[in-house]
Amino acid sequence: xxxxxxxxELVNLVKxxxxxxIIPHAAEYEKKNEFPEEILDKALDMGLGALCLPEELGGLGxxxxxxxxxxxxxxxxxxxxxxxxxxxxxxxFPVLIAGNDEQKKMWFDIMQEKKYAAFCLTEPxxxxxxxxxxxxxxKDGDDYVINGTKCFITNGGIAGIYTVLAVTNRAKGIxxxxxxxxxxxxxxxxxxxxxxxxxxxxxxxxxxIFDNVRVPKDHVLGREGRGFKYIMQTLDHSRPGIGAFGxxxxxxxxxxxxxxxxERKQFGKAICNFQAVQFMLADMAMETEAARQLYLHCAxxxxxxxxxxxxxxxxxxxxxxxxxKAALDGLQVMGGYGYMREYPMEKLVRDSxxxxxxxxxxxxxxxxxxNQLLKKIK
Amino acid sequence: MNILVxxxxxxxxxxxxxxxxxxxxxxxxxxxIVSTFxxxxxxxxxxxxxxxxxxxxxxxxxxxxxxxNALKECISKGADEAYLVSDRxxxxxxxxxxxxxxxxxxxxxxxxxxxxxxxIFCGKQAIDGDTGQVGPEIAQHLDRxxxxxxxxxxxxDGKLKAKRESDEGYDYLTADLxxxxxxxxxxxxxxxxxLKGKMAANKxxxxxxxxxxxxxxxxxxxxxxxxxxxxxxxxxxxHEKNGQxxxxxxxxxxxxxxxxxxxxAKLIG
Ligand SMILES: Cc1cc2nc3c(=O)[nH]c(=O)nc-3n(C[C@H](O)[C@H](O)[C@H](O)COP(=O)(O)OP(=O)(O)OC[C@H]3O[C@@H](n4cnc5c(N)ncnc54)[C@H](O)[C@@H]3O)c2cc1C
Ligand SMILES: Cc1cc2nc3c(=O)[nH]c(=O)nc-3n(C[C@H](O)[C@H](O)[C@H](O)COP(=O)(O)OP(=O)(O)OC[C@H]3O[C@@H](n4cnc5c(N)ncnc54)[C@H](O)[C@@H]3O)c2cc1C
Numbered sequence: 001x002x003x004x005x006x007x008x009e010l011v012n013l014v015k016x017x018x019x020x021x022i023i024p025h026a027a028e029y030e031k032k033n034e035f036p037e038e039i040l041d042k043a044l045d046m047g048l049g050a051l052c053l054p055e056e057l058g059g060l061g062x063x064x065x066x067x068x069x070x071x072x073x074x075x076x077x078x079x080x081x082x083x084x085x086x087x088x089x090x091x092x093f094p095v096l097i098a099g100n101d102e103q104k105k106m107w108f109d110i111m112q113e114k115k116y117a118a119f120c121l122t123e124p125x126x127x128x129x130x131x132x133x134x135x136x137x138x139k140d141g142d143d144y145v146i147n148g149t150k151c152f153i154t155n156g157g158i159a160g161i162y163t164v165l166a167v168t169n170r171a172k173g174i175x176x177x178x179x180x181x182x183x184x185x186x187x188x189x190x191x192x193x194x195x196x197x198x199x200x201x202x203x204x205x206x207x208x209i210f211d212n213v214r215v216p217k218d219h220v221l222g223r224e225g226r227g228f229k230y231i232m233q234t235l236d237h238s239r240p241g242i243g244a245f246g247x248x249x250x251x252x253x254x255x256x257x258x259x260x261x262x263e264r265k266q267f268g269k270a271i272c273n274f275q276a277v278q279f280m281l282a283d284m285a286m287e288t289e290a291a292r293q294l295y296l297h298c299a300x301x302x303x304x305x306x307x308x309x310x311x312x313x314x315x316x317x318x319x320x321x322x323x324x325k326a327a328l329d330g331l332q333v334m335g336g337y338g339y340m341r342e343y344p345m346e347k348l349v350r351d352s353x354x355x356x357x358x359x360x361x362x363x364x365x366x367x368x369x370x371n372q373l374l375k376k377i378k
Numbered sequence: 379m380n381i382l383v384x385x386x387x388x389x390x391x392x393x394x395x396x397x398x399x400x401x402x403x404x405x406x407x408x409x410x411i412v413s414t415f416x417x418x419x420x421x422x423x424x425x426x427x428x429x430x431x432x433x434x435x436x437x438x439x440x441x442x443x444x445x446x447n448a449l450k451e452c453i454s455k456g457a458d459e460a461y462l463v464s465d466r467x468x469x470x471x472x473x474x475x476x477x478x479x480x481x482x483x484x485x486x487x488x489x490x491x492x493x494x495x496x497x498i499f500c501g502k503q504a505i506d507g508d509t510g511q512v513g514p515e516i517a518q519h520l521d522r523x524x525x526x527x528x529x530x531x532x533x534x535d536g537k538l539k540a541k542r543e544s545d546e547g548y549d550y551l552t553a554d555l556x557x558x559x560x561x562x563x564x565x566x567x568x569x570x571x572x573l574k575g576k577m578a579a580n581k582x583x584x585x586x587x588x589x590x591x592x593x594x595x596x597x598x599x600x601x602x603x604x605x606x607x608x609x610x611x612x613x614x615x616x617h618e619k620n621g622q623x624x625x626x627x628x629x630x631x632x633x634x635x636x637x638x639x640x641x642x643a644k645l646i647g
Contacts, residue, residue: 006580010573017570047573060573 001296007066014073017046022077027344030201035158036081043085044115048074050108052089052096057108064299068244072292075248079351080202082248084116086241087154087203090359091117093234094163094179098222107161107181114160114184120150120208121165121231128364130165130228131174135210137166144168144220146180146213149192154358156206157191160184164210165227172225179227181219188213199350235359237302239312242359243295243319249352250288250323253330256344257281260334271333280333284326291315291322310372313365320355320362327352379433379533381423382487382495383457384480384516385416387441387448388506401612412448415501419561421568422531423499424456430533434458436487436495440468440480446584454571454579461487465588470602473507477515478604482595483587484520496555497538502527502562510560517558525551526560 003011021039029036043049051067053059067089074082088111095107111117126132135148146166150156162182169176182189192207222230258281261272271277298311327348331338338345356362389408397404412420420437427433437452439445440463449460463483471479488494498520500513510526517524525531528540529548538557542549553559571579589597598604622639626632640646 006577009580010576013571013573013576021570042570045572046570051573060577062573 001065001293001300003065003069007062007069010062010066011069011073013046014048014070015076017043018073018077022074022081026078026081026202027347030080030347033201035204036078036202039081040084040115043074043081048085049088049115050112051086052092053108053112054096054104057104059108064240064302065296068240068295068299071241072244072248072251072295075245076252077248078202079245079249079354080200082245083154083200083203084158086238086245087119088117089241090234090238091119091155091159091161091163093237094119094221094230095181097233097237098179098226098230099181103181103218103221110161110183116155116159117161117163118153118155118159118208119234120153120156120162120182122150122152124149124151128361130177130231133165133167133177135164135166136170137168137178137180139168139217140214142217143214144180144217146182146188146210146215148210150208150210151192152195152358153206153208155204156208157194157204162189162208163221165231166210168224168227174228175225177227177231178224179221179230180215181221182210182213182215186213186215198353199347200354236309236312239316239359239365240295240298240302240308242355243291243298243315243317246319246321246323246352246355247288247292247295248323249348249355250284250291250319250326253323253326253345253348254281254284254288256348257284257330257333260337264334264337277333280329284329287322288326291319294318310369313360313368313372316355316359317362317365317369320352323352323355324349379426379430379496380491380493381426381433381435381497381499382484383416383420383423383435383437383452383499384501384512385420385437385439385448385452386413386501386504386507387411387439387445388413388504391505396614398614401614410444410448412451413501413504413506415503415505415561415563417501417568418564419499419501419559420452420455420457421566422528422561422564423497424569426497426531426533427456436460438463438480438483438487440464440471440476440483443586449584450579450582451571453582454575455569456572456575460582460584461587462584463587463592467589467597467601470605471600472605472607473509473511473515474606475600475604477512477519478599479592479595480512481516481519482592484516485594486587486592494556496557498522498556498558500558500560502560513558513560520558523553523555523557524559525553525557527562528559529562529564531559531561 021042050059055061071086095104121130123133137144137146164180164182165177167176168178188211190209192209195205197205261277262270264271295315298308298315301308301311331345331349334345337343387410389405390411394408395404423435427435435457437449437457437460439449446462449462453460463479468479503510514524525540527542529543531538531540538553540551540559542551624632624635626635
């Protein structure tokens with residue numbers, strides 16, 4: 001598909017920002033092991049932290065196509081920065097899906113004031129299998145009291161507000177899970193270990209601990225016992241964004257590898273003259289475009305109000321697989337130089353890998369796709 | 379606060395070349411931009427608005443229809459509304475006529491608003507015309523306080539406080555409102571357009587003010603007729619690198635070498 005003029009303008013604006021403010025500086029922050037607050041503040045001023053804020057609450061009201069195309073641009077700059085910004089949408093989706101008007105207003109007011117939000121699903125013993133979760137929320141008068149530890153939470157240490165999934169009725173299995181809004185400054189909320197990650201180092205990933213955290217019952221999103229459903233809808237909605245991230249990284253790998261192949265001379269000519277190198281570049285380009293069309297197609301289905309569960313899983317899986325392959329092949333094109341920290345390619349290898357893991361591993365995605373397929377055939 | 383920023387759309391002079399034979403600007407393919415110092419002026423104004431959210435920023439430009447693109451860029455960076463002054467009879471205006479016409483437009487807008495603009499911003503100079511006259515002339519036409527060459531400005535207790543570069547250091551100046559201020563390069567860069575601003579700019583309708591809308595103007599002072607400046611000729615300055623860098627271990631030694639060179643050149647006795 002081709003983006004319309006208005007989407008294109010917004011995407012180009014983000015590209016300009018990425019070229020001028022992210023790409024030249026991201027590596028320095030990574031080297032210094034520093035959170036890129038200055039870059040993020042500029043991005044937030046542009047409105048990039050609230051892409052999903054509805055128009056009636058003062059947001060952009062952009063469609064999913066535009067939102068994910070922007071995600072691609074951000075990831076081309078730096079996956080950590082992209083993840084930090086887009087995690088705000090991930091955390092907001094349960095509120096948009098199940099929240100009432102007051103909850104939406106409260107949520108977005110706090111998110112915009114405190115800059116970041118986080119989505120708390122994963123636990124040490126509940127990753128792919130959310131039903132194994134141990135965090136509980138026990139009703140006590142007009143309140144719920146939440147206890148448990150969430151791990152690997154993007155923006156966990158910097159968010160001002162969280163969406164949290166907890167067990168309200170263990171006997172009911174996944175129908176006993178409930179989604180809550182929890183503010184960071186509630187008593188009993190604390191930040192545990194900050195993860196030291198292989199890649200995506202400009203993103204904050206932390207443990208979030210809930211120790212007898214009391215929230216009023218108006219912090220329940222939608223209906224008690226429906227949390228799992230809302231979270232599955234949330235992940236469906238956010239997955240094409242991960243596909244778009246993959247496309248952004250693959251595009252960057254292709255750009256760097258193409259430029260390098262024209263500069264580097266061996267056997268008396270630029271290595272781009274060797275067919276083996278050309279074919280790697282051609283495959284990278286072809287796969288990147290295929291992955292782009294998948295996430296855009298999924299976004300188009302969403303915007304049209306059509307079902308998209310299978311396409312979302314496809315877009316996520318394809319985009320992430322393509323990015324890992326493109327980064328590795330891009331590194332191969334650069335030979336030994338690609339392996340060196342001095343050059344930007346090895347970072348793409350380290351960054352891209354997470355895309356096959358978070359928001360549901362690619363194995364889980366393939367199960368989702370197969371389930372949908374088998375359902376259709378039946 | 380009600381703020382006006384005067385902006386000029388100019389060719390990107392960093393990309394422009396001069397025809398060595400005809401001595402005219404080669405404008406083909408040169409992108410148009412908001413004159414650099416005007417972009418800084420808008421940023422200073424926007425920072426005031428960041429602090430006082432009730433403020434409104436209006437941008438005003440005189441130029442051809444395509445200058446609306448420059449005005450839209452300003453809206454994408456947070457300006458609330460924009461006006462273009464454009465009319466055949468305004469063509470060929472020199473700085474005097476330009477400032478006269480702009481002042482007429484400002485008066486008209488102020489009448490419409492029922493109050494004078496608290497602050498009128500200009501760049502220190504347009505990066506093509508480079509005269510630096512339009513801002514001070516507007517202050518004169520409107521009889522307002524004027525601060526020139528400010529590298530920063532804030533509002534404090536209802537007064538304008540500006541920092542101005544001078545050869546000795548900085549001057550800190552205060553002015554009562556309403557006032558005119560011209561701005562040099564600031565320590566900070568102009569912001570990026572926000573996504574929302576960009577969308578607003580796309581939808582923005584920018585009114586064109588013609589000589590009929592500005593009925594208070596005496597057309598004898600506008601356009602070519604109203605422009606006493608006459609261009610007698612133009613030439614391309616040659617850029618010769620005839621400077622000499624004196625390098626020495628100490629300042630003392632460098633000073634002595636300098637004096638020797640100057641006296642050899644018979645520039646000092
Ligand atoms: C950097 C980072 C950021 C994250 N951000 C967040 C966040 O913001 N919020 C949040 O809630 N979570 C977050 N996560 C958690 C992430 O979603 C989980 O790590 C992911 O879902 C996998 O869970 P797990 O790590 O426990 O792996 P496991 O579930 O233990 O999986 C281990 C392996 O087993 C495979 N496997 C498991 N079950 C099956 C099955 N049924 N069929 C086939 N294969 C299977 C998996 O594919 C995987 O290869 C983040 C993780 C990371 C690393
Ligand atoms: C091809 C060409 C021919 C010209 N011929 C003549 C001529 O014959 N005689 C002559 O005197 N001049 C001539 N000019 C110059 C032209 O009149 C000036 O560009 C204009 O008067 C503004 O002066 P300046 O550019 O020096 O602006 P400056 O005085 O340097 O500008 C200072 C500030 O005033 C504001 N400002 C200036 N112009 C505008 C505007 N149009 N709209 C809104 N704000 C503005 C901006 O804030 C700007 O930063 C010519 C220019 C060109 C390009």
